[in-house]
Amino acid sequence: MMFFHLCVQAAAARQSFRMSKYKVFVxxxxxxxxxxxxxxxxWVDQRLSEDGVKEALACGHLLKEAGYQLxxxxxxxxxxxxxxxWLLLEAMGQEWVPVVRTWRLNERHYGALIGLNRAEMALNHGEEQVKQWRRSYDLTPPPIDESHPYFLEIYNDRRYSTCDLSIEFLPKSESLKDVLERLQPYWxxxxxxxxxxxxxxxxxxxxxxxxALLKHLEGISDADIVNVTLPTGTPILIELDENFRPTKPMQLLGDQKAIQAAIRKVEDQDQPGCQTPSIRNIKTMWEKGNIVGATECPKAMNKETVGVKSKSVTNGVGC
Ligand SMILES: O=C(OP(=O)(O)O)[C@H](O)COP(=O)(O)O
Incomplete structure (x- = not known):
């Protein structure tokens, strides 16, 4: 968390006294x-939690009170x-504003790690390994393959037939670097x-x-981006000059104490003690599978072992 501020300060030091021409919220x-x-x-399509709905509405109220018009x-x-x-625009009373969707803004594809619990992963593989998987710039997790219980749910989804790449060329796993490479052309x-x-x-x-986008806009180094973690539901205001270089430190809008607590919560997700009630009912997801050693083909799991009741997708069949 401290590093987040250092990154912001480092970016600020490079910003001298340029005039802001553009604003963008991320x-x-x-x-x-x-x-x-x-x-x-x-890439699993989960809905917002109840808290997530409240966060989105709160963001809308915050931006409305500040007078922004998107x-x-x-x-x-x-x-x-x-x-x-949608919720943010509704809270702002600006529902008419166009919403443009693109797969290029999708979350990083976590490959074979999709569905796994971070705390349990830390118990099996060590906190440092999980931190590397989560935050390093160019480490790519083992790819998802057809034996993964969410493979078909993702790649049979009609939304991915609408992309500017055909389905076979969509990622099967990504590093943060890969995310920036697919996102930057759209940006x-x-x-x-x-x-x-x-x-x-x-x-x-x-x-x-x-x-990935903040790394690009703020010029955060490959080493420092490891220490940047974002809370959910917090708008970040970025001011840019005519050449799209930041003119001042990015601002996370809202109650700063609550924001720092929210960042800490995300950072602590890979602490072995960070268990949720539901995880007690989930069997070891990889049945002690050694993902560290895995390169292409981690051990099979199924939706029940990761706490999902649906049987609509064929179980994994192993490597
Ligand atoms: O889906 C995810 O992010 P999201 O909640 O922002 O969509 C990832 O699982 C985030 O995981 P990370 O915080 O371990 O990189």
Whole structure:
């Protein structure tokens, strides 16, 4: 958390006294159902939790009270990001504002780790390994494959037939670096032109798609981005000069004490003691599978072992 401030200060030191020409809001959606369960959610389409709905509405009230008038909101193709945009616009009384969706703002694809519980992973593989998987810049987790219980749910979903890449070219696992590489063309080609037209843009993204964007905009180094963690449901205001360089430190809007507590909560998700009530009913998700050693093909799991009752997807069949 301290490092987050250092990154911001480092960016500020480079900003000298340039004039702000543009503003843009970047925010991670409200808390999702699996955030509460402490599971890697990624491309699984979970809804907002009750708290997540409240967070999204609170963001809208905050921006409305500050007098902001949005012109366009960009979201991922995932419901928690879109729902956050809707609730926020409703709270602002600006429901008519266009919402534009793109897979390029989707959360980082966590590959074979999708569905797993972070605290349990830390018990099995060590906190440091889980921190590396979560926060390092260029580490890519083992890819998802057809034996994974969420594979079909993701890749058979009709929304992914609407992308500017055909389904077979969509990612099967991503590092943060990969996220930035797929996001930057959309930022440059679609979002920046809107901002240059004078539109006030809000991006309702995800923990890691927003980290990738902030890394790019704030010039955060590969080493320092490891220490940047974003809370849910907190708008970040970024002011940019005519060359899209930041003119001042980005601002996380809202009650600063609550924001710091929310960041700490996300950081602590990979502490072995960070168990949720539901996790007690979940058998060891990889049945002691060694994901550290796995490169291509981690051990099979099924939806029941990760606490999901649906049997609509074929169980994994092993490697
Ligand atoms: O789905 C996720 O993020 P999201 O809740 O922002 O969509 C990831 O599981 C976030 O996990 P991380 O905080 O361990 O990178």
């Amino acid at each position: 925010m991670r959606h409200g808390e999702g159902a699996w955030t509460k369960e402490n599971r890697f959610c990624s 012109d366009v909101v960009f979201t991922s193709l995932l419901s928690r990001s879109i729902h956050t945009a 440059d080609g679609t979002i920046v032109p809107e901002i240059k037209r004078g539109k006030l843009v809000l991006i309702s993204g995800h923990g890691n798609s927003c980290r």
